[in-house]
Amino acid sequence: MGAKYIIRLDDACQTMDHAKWLRMENLLDKYAIKPMVAVIPDNKDSSFNCERVNDNTFWNRVRAWQKKGWEIAQHGYTHEYVSKNSGDFTIGNNYSEFAGLLYRVQKEKIKKGYQLLQEKGITVTLWIAPAHTFDYDTVRALREETDITTISDGIALYPYKHKGFVWIPVQVANFIKVPFGYWTICIHPNEFSDKDFNKLESAIQKFHSQIVAMQEVKVYEGFFIKIVNYIFKIIFNLLIKYKRKFHPQVKS
Ligand SMILES: [Zn+2]
Secondary structure: OOOEEEEEEEEEOOOOOHHHHHHHHHHHHHOOOOOEEEEOOOOOOHHHOOOOOOHHHHHHHHHHHHHOOOEEEEOOOOOOOOEOOOOOOOOOOOOEOOOOOOHHHHHHHHHHHHHHHHHOOOOOOEEOOHHHOOOHHHHHHHHHHOOOOEEEOOOOOOOEEEOOEEEEOOOEOOOOOOOOOEEEEEEOHHHOOHHHHHHHHHHHHHHHHHEOOHHHOOOEOOHHHHHHHHHHHHHHHHHHHHOHHHOOOOOO
C-alpha cells in the first residue's frame, strides 16, 4: 500500500511566531493537508517568546483550525521543563514537564491543561508530550482526567493500541522515502527558515497522495504487528545513533 505520512506541528501558543504559523497554514491549505497541532494550554516556556497577541486572537485561530479539520492536541500544560527524567517512551531527551513527577502532580497539570482548552471551546482527543518525555503515570493521569484517546509518540512502524490508547508513532523531522509504515513528520514552525519552508513544499508536492489526516490512520492489532513494531524499534534506535535525519528532533 505504500507509506503514509502525517504532518504534526508543535508548539502553538499565544507567543508563537505568528507570521511563520500563518505561512505554514497557507502552505498546508494550498495542498488541503490536515495536520496534528500541538497546542500549549498555558505557555510559560520563554523560548517561544516571539510576539504576544490578544488572548482571543490566538484562541480564535485554534478554534478555526479545529473547524477546518486540523487535529488539535493538548501539548502538556505550561511547557516548562521541570524534571531531568527521560520517562518511559523517550528517544533520548532527558528533560520533561511530566516524566518522573509524582502522579498527583502530573494529574493536576493534565487536568488544568485539559480544562483550560475546554474553557476556550476546544475539546481534544489527542495528547502530545513536550519533549516526547512522559511516563506510565502520565498515561494513567490522561485516562483519569481527560477524554483523550490517542497519543502521538513512540517509535514504531504502525499505529497500535497500548494501555487503552491508540499510539501513532513519531519518527522523523523531514519526509523520507520509505516503502511502508505510518510516518509522522514532526515540524516546529517557530524555528522554520525560508529554506525549510521551500524544502517542505517540495516534499509535499512529491508525497502529496500519501499524506493523511489523523482520522484516516488505520490502527493495527495483534501479535504480528507487535513483532513488526518491536523489530522496527530496535533497527530504528540503531539508525538514529548514526543518521541524524532519522531523529524526530531534540526539542519538542
Ligand atoms: Zn513542544
